[in-house]
Amino acid sequence: MSECFCVDIGEKNFSDGFEVKFTDFKVSHLKKKLFCKPSIKNLIQDENEMDIYRVDSKKVDDETNNLQGFIKDDIKNKLNGELMKPKLKLTNCFNTEVMDPEGIHIFIVLNHTGPPRGIAQGPDWSDASSVYGWIQKFTLDRGNRRLVKSFGKNFELYQREDTIGTLWNAIKKRYPYRGEDDKNYHPIPVLAGGPGTGKSRFLDEIERLLRHYIDESDEEIRNGFANMVVINTTYGNGSPANNKDIRFDIRSNSTTNSTNGETSLALRILFEYFQPQYEFVKLTFSAFNTLCNKSKAVDFTLDTALEVIHADFIKQSKQETSSCSPLVLVLGIDEFNNLHDLEKNACKDLIKSIGGVMCNSPAKIFFIPILTGTIEGAISKYITGSMHEPILLPLRLLNDDDAINIGKKMNLFNDEYVRLHPYFRMSVSDVGGHVRTLEYYYEYFAEQKNQKGKMKEIKTDEEKLKSSLYDVNIGKVMEHVKHRIVSKYQLDNFSNSLSIPLAKAILGLPVGKMDPVKKEYVKVENHELGKFLTYRDLVSMGFVNLVPAEAHYLIRLPYLWVCAIAEYSTDPELLMMHWKPMLQYDDPNNWQNFEDFNAKFLALRLSLFRLLGYEKINLKTLLKGAEFSHEFPNFEVVLPETKDIKLYKLLHRYPGN
Structure with a gap:
């Protein structure tokens, strides 16, 4: 209203x-x-x-x-x-x-489709001054809008030191060559990872993180980065990729029939920076896009969009164009994978346009794009194809202390609760540092806590808080989170495809990013590799994380995910295995039952090696993690068939307790 x-x-x-x-x-x-x-x-x-x-x-x-x-x-x-x-x-x-x-x-x-009275039908899209004059006829609401608007939007940012450090080193290395048009001087930063790993959250914090590095730098850098604008655009949320982003360039002076993804990005920049609105009516990006395309916005380029932003920044900061420092324009492009899924050529052409502007930016603009998405392989391939180098920004999972500190900063609990509630600490560890899963966890935790608090008739707020906090049922919280991730990531549909990666994760076996997901004994020719998923594909789908380990990677995924995958697996071969008894969440293995645990764990390892196709295994590999004496024999063990791996329980023990 x-x-x-x-x-x-x-x-x-x-x-x-x-x-x-x-x-x-x-x-x-x-x-x-x-x-x-x-x-x-x-x-x-x-x-x-x-x-x-x-x-x-x-x-x-x-x-x-x-x-x-x-x-x-x-x-x-x-x-x-x-x-x-x-x-x-x-x-x-x-x-x-x-x-x-x-x-x-x-x-x-x-329900009007055209502009309000007083707003011209459209500018000369090839002229920055014309576009700037036109956009000012709207009611403008400048300022960054957060990409993350869900429960976890205010999570404290952790484990991003490597991410921002890698990005800053690339920016600082490129800065002296900002006027050079050699592609070798202008690598394109890429932040790739599965859904829910914190890519959008990083972009939301990018301005604060960069300003910290700028303030810690020498005078030349501080002066050079004095004028900085950060704009975050997205091909999701309220401006999803659609057919308007891949319309074909049919201008009369165009000699090619290529997709024009550049205009789609330029319009997103214009909309996100100015946030134009009608005087009494909310203007969505979709309506703004339609309005612009009616006035032949196909001529609107990335160059022109940056010039418009520069003109407005100079005006708003009341600087003189001739004497002001260059404008450092940082552009986050979130969910770039959505454009790729819609039309690969539009994605490829847009990367070429982005690289071209980096090499030859408009006067007094230092352009820093950051591409984020779930498809590291395709984006890196297109960047390399444009003769630019991709700079892959690392994206690490949270550790247990980080996850607990996030909850404390949200005032969900205090140090005493963490110290006295071991089941809570274990449950946070089982979430595994996956940001979206942690968000689900704390969202339901807070909901239960608030419900319990309303039911208590206690005098003081402190007593009410303490009582409601200790009444939170962690088991129910974890069950709720498990169902959320199964629904969100469709684990029930993909569980059978994840048995091989899960086996390698539990056994600690290294993999390569481009290795096909297959059993060890399955031999494939090079031309057949395309029919297999790769481990990089699984990362893009959000199922696993790959942690560097020398020349290879180790597979990491939260224990709660492991339990969900095992629970929903219907593979007949897996039903005979021994991982379901081991991977039932909320089924405690008390220290008194360590003998049962050891037997189950050994049966699980034998089954997993068999699943991967091993018929023989080195004894130390089978017992990896154990302490060995120098005299311990190291020989190959013949593995039994899966159907022959059985667990037996002693009827009588001595002593009985």
Whole structure:
């Protein structure tokens, strides 16, 4: 909702020169009356570009503080809004005999497709000054919008020292060559990782992290980076990749029929930086994109977009163009994989355009793009194909202390709770440092804590907090989180495909990023590799993380994920194995049962090696992790068939306790 006003409808009204009694007054007459209001007439061309909704007055009162941000769906879903059809009489829409006339509320939704009156149809998209003049006709709301808006949006950022350090070293190394057009001087930073690993969160914090490094640098760097703008765009959320991003370039002066992804990015930059809005109506990126494309925005390039931002920055900071420091423009491009999934050529062409602007940026602009997404392989391949070098930014999982500190900073618990609740500490460890999974964990933890707190009739806030905190059922929290990740990542559909990676993760066997996911005994020719998933594919899908280990990688995934994969696996070969008894979450292995645990663990290792295709195994490899004496024999062990690996329990023990 953008504006609130009252309309007085008397016993007699005039519409199109004819007198209309109130008993005959229709919704169409009301629309004509509303259209005469200047605040409406300035936004639309005629009354047919508006819809009127009847709403529940009580719900309007309940939502008073939230109405400012309401859109059409909110009106329908939260206010019980019903569309008032033009032919209906107003008396049929409201029971005025039993209703207080002052309690009758209607909401107007404008459906115009063109710009409001006073806003030109479009600028000369090849001229930065024309675009800048046009965009200023909107109501502008400059400022970065966070990419992460979910429960974990305020998580304290941890384990990103390597990420920002690698990025800063690349920026600092490139800075002296910012005026050179040699591609070798301009590598493209890429932050790739599975869904939920913290890529968007990193972009949300990038300005703060960079300013810290700038402040710690020498005077030349501090002066050179004095003017900095950070813009985060995305091909997801409210501006998802769609067919408008891959439209073909059909300009009369174009000699190629290539996809024009450059314009889609340029428009996103313009929208995210200025946040243009109509005076009384919310303008979404989709509507803005449609408006721009109606005025032939195909001529709008990345160069021009950067020039527009530069012009506005100089004006807003009240600097002189001739004497100001260069503008450092950092551009985060999130969910780049969505554009790749839609049209690979658009993704490839856009990377070439980005690289070209890095080599030859507009005057007084140092352009720093950061591409993030889940498809490291494809992005790196396209960057290499453009003759630029990709700079892969590391993205590490959180450790247990980081995960606990995040919860403490959110005031969910205190040090005493952490110290006295071992099951809580173990559950955080089982989440495994995966940011999205940790978000699910703390979201449900907070929900349970708040519910318990409301149920307690305790005098002091301190007693209430302590009581509700210790009543949180960690087992239920973990069960809830497990179902969330199974649903989010479709683990039930992919569990059988993950048996080989899971076996290698448990056994600690190294893999290569491009290794096919297959059993050891399966031989494939080079031309057959494409039919197999690679471990890099699994990273892109969000199923595993790869941790460098010398020349190879070790597979890492949260223990809770391991349990979920084992639980949902239906592979007949796996059903005969011994990992389900070992991987049942909330099934404790107490220290008194260490003999049972050792037997189950040995059976599990034998089964996993068999699953991978091993028929013989070195004894020290089989017992990896144990302490060996110098005289310990090291020979090959013949592995039994999976069906022959069985567990037996002693009927009698001595001593009995």
